[in-house]
Amino acid sequence: MNTRHVNSQQCAIIACVLTVLGALHPSEAIEAATLVAYQSQGGRAISLFLRGDALNDGFNGLAVQIKPNGGGASFANVNSGLTAGVPRPAGQAFTYRNRVLDFDPLDPEAPGVGKGWTILGAINTASEISFAGGPLGRKINTATEPRGELFLANLYMQPYFTFTAQITLVRGVDTVFTTTFVPPAIELPQLPEVPEPSSAALLVTAGFAGAIAQRRRMLQV
Numbered sequence: 001m002n003t004r005h006v007n008s009q010q011c012a013i014i015a016c017v018l019t020v021l022g023a024l025h026p027s028e029a030i031e032a033a034t035l036v037a038y039q040s041q042g043g044r045a046i047s048l049f050l051r052g053d054a055l056n057d058g059f060n061g062l063a064v065q066i067k068p069n070g071g072g073a074s075f076a077n078v079n080s081g082l083t084a085g086v087p088r089p090a091g092q093a094f095t096y097r098n099r100v101l102d103f104d105p106l107d108p109e110a111p112g113v114g115k116g117w118t119i120l121g122a123i124n125t126a127s128e129i130s131f132a133g134g135p136l137g138r139k140i141n142t143a144t145e146p147r148g149e150l151f152l153a154n155l156y157m158q159p160y161f162t163f164t165a166q167i168t169l170v171r172g173v174d175t176v177f178t179t180t181f182v183p184p185a186i187e188l189p190q191l192p193e194v195p196e197p198s199s200a201a202l203l204v205t206a207g208f209a210g211a212i213a214q215r216r217r218m219l220q221v
Helices: 003-021 197-220
Strands: 034-040 045-051 061-068 118-124 129-134 150-156 163-171 174-181
Touching (some): 034 174, 045 163
Antiparallel strands (some): 045 150, 061 129, 061 163, 118 129, 163 174
């Protein structure tokens, strides 16, 4: 398949998503938001978060694209982001986007966990993790998240490989913020060891969902 054609299709998908959420006509950013990265799994896993800071409630959609740097570099253990049917928390030994964003908040096996965003154009491969979307009809505020940081994606890589992340925040028909992030050469801070409330809930829910799945398999035997 022609690579240029595939890339153009992907760009078209992202453009369509941002049109629905209201983007495509850039304006000057009001204030900078911040991308924050933490390491875990002996430095092989990097979890990427967004701090909305002064832009909280000032945007209603975002687009994220993350690619490994350097020839031969790739993301490892690419995963759907779900385990036992519920989203994985940050810091696991897999590569995945945060499935809490588009998970149904009314899901009977994990009620109240998901945010119910609309996500389109998601790419989940060894060479790219990207998605675009937002909560239709609502604004985004990361201040309600643990540490004021919204989990975006988890990346699992070979030691010493890096990545480049691009993020765009949109409001109405304006792009209010866009930036490119490359992890610094210094060692990244450790992902907090104490489970965040949302992560703890996900782990408990995952165990509960796994038990339900096991029970169903036993009943079917």
